[in-house]
Amino acid sequence: MAHSELSNDLIIDTIESLAKLLDEFYVFPETAVKIRVDLFEKLSEGEYSQAVNGHALSEVITYQMQKISNDLHLNLYFSQEVLPLKSNDNWSSEYKELRLKLNNYGFEKVERLPGNIGYLVLNEFAPPELAGETAANAMSFVGDTSGLIIDLRNNSGGTSFMVAFISSYLLDNSSPVHLNDLYWRSYNVTQSFWSLPFVPGKRFGGNKPICILTSNITCSAAEEFAYSLQSLDRAQIIGEKTKGGANPGGIHRINDHFQAFIPNGRAINPITKDNWEGRGVIPDLEVASEEAYDIAYKTLLNKVLENYLNHPYQGEELLIAEIKNKLTLL
Numbered sequence: 001m002a003h004s005e006l007s008n009d010l011i012i013d014t015i016e017s018l019a020k021l022l023d024e025f026y027v028f029p030e031t032a033v034k035i036r037v038d039l040f041e042k043l044s045e046g047e048y049s050q051a052v053n054g055h056a057l058s059e060v061i062t063y064q065m066q067k068i069s070n071d072l073h074l075n076l077y078f079s080q081e082v083l084p085l086k087s088n089d090n091w092s093s094e095y096k097e098l099r100l101k102l103n104n105y106g107f108e109k110v111e112r113l114p115g116n117i118g119y120l121v122l123n124e125f126a127p128p129e130l131a132g133e134t135a136a137n138a139m140s141f142v143g144d145t146s147g148l149i150i151d152l153r154n155n156s157g158g159t160s161f162m163v164a165f166i167s168s169y170l171l172d173n174s175s176p177v178h179l180n181d182l183y184w185r186s187y188n189v190t191q192s193f194w195s196l197p198f199v200p201g202k203r204f205g206g207n208k209p210i211c212i213l214t215s216n217i218t219c220s221a222a223e224e225f226a227y228s229l230q231s232l233d234r235a236q237i238i239g240e241k242t243k244g245g246a247n248p249g250g251i252h253r254i255n256d257h258f259q260a261f262i263p264n265g266r267a268i269n270p271i272t273k274d275n276w277e278g279r280g281v282i283p284d285l286e287v288a289s290e291e292a293y294d295i296a297y298k299t300l301l302n303k304v305l306e307n308y309l310n311h312p313y314q315g316e317e318l319l320i321a322e323i324k325n326k327l328t329l330l
Contacts, residue, residue: 118142125158143202157220
């Protein structure tokens, strides 16, 4: 397909097929109707004929769908090459596993900072069946730290199963905690996610302070993690308002050159009875993302120092001195 070629027949087929897919799969049927009406109105008015190529058309339609739905997961994509009739699931699975492995399953960094503060940089919530051992090792490493920074500033999502897995390390094992629900339109069922009564390795526990760092890139499952722990009053969110994508779904082939991501589920927090779609997770302390680390580190050092001074234990003098020394340098 030539870069500038965009026939009227292809435009019509794309609009009609997209409208049918929305009616069948989109998690909010009433909104799907509104989008369909808008698509056909603009088609009849000739608005789409102004698109110079497929990329321009996909951008225009995506903007219109998101404006009506306020759903950032709802997207139309254009491919210059002919899209395969059916994806090669085996190849896709092998590629995904290799990509995750080469990126250490999203675990970019884990370390102990002066003052016994743990620091975890997590860029993806990978499936536990692939990343469970790496996750357990990372969480065990910070298990004995006195405070924890979890950096999600470059995390654009993943799976709710890993969200629940990692969250379990940050809570006590006395009883499971209800973290999140996902309602799926296609099956008309609600899937619940709870913390686990047992995790391999060492728990950080449910009492020590946690700061989660966010940016306007933080999205989807990363937002679920931050939103759930914030709702449980388990973590302080520091950074920027997140992107605002709460509705999971899948890719649907429309024709040879267009495909759409259509959410067919929605998140429902058991405490707020709501989610972060279109709004993002609002930080407890809203600052520029590049400032979030320093502020979180200083915040945790002060909290840990206050705890040790109020509840002194023999042998902690060296740690108290280390914290005081670090605070003078910040």
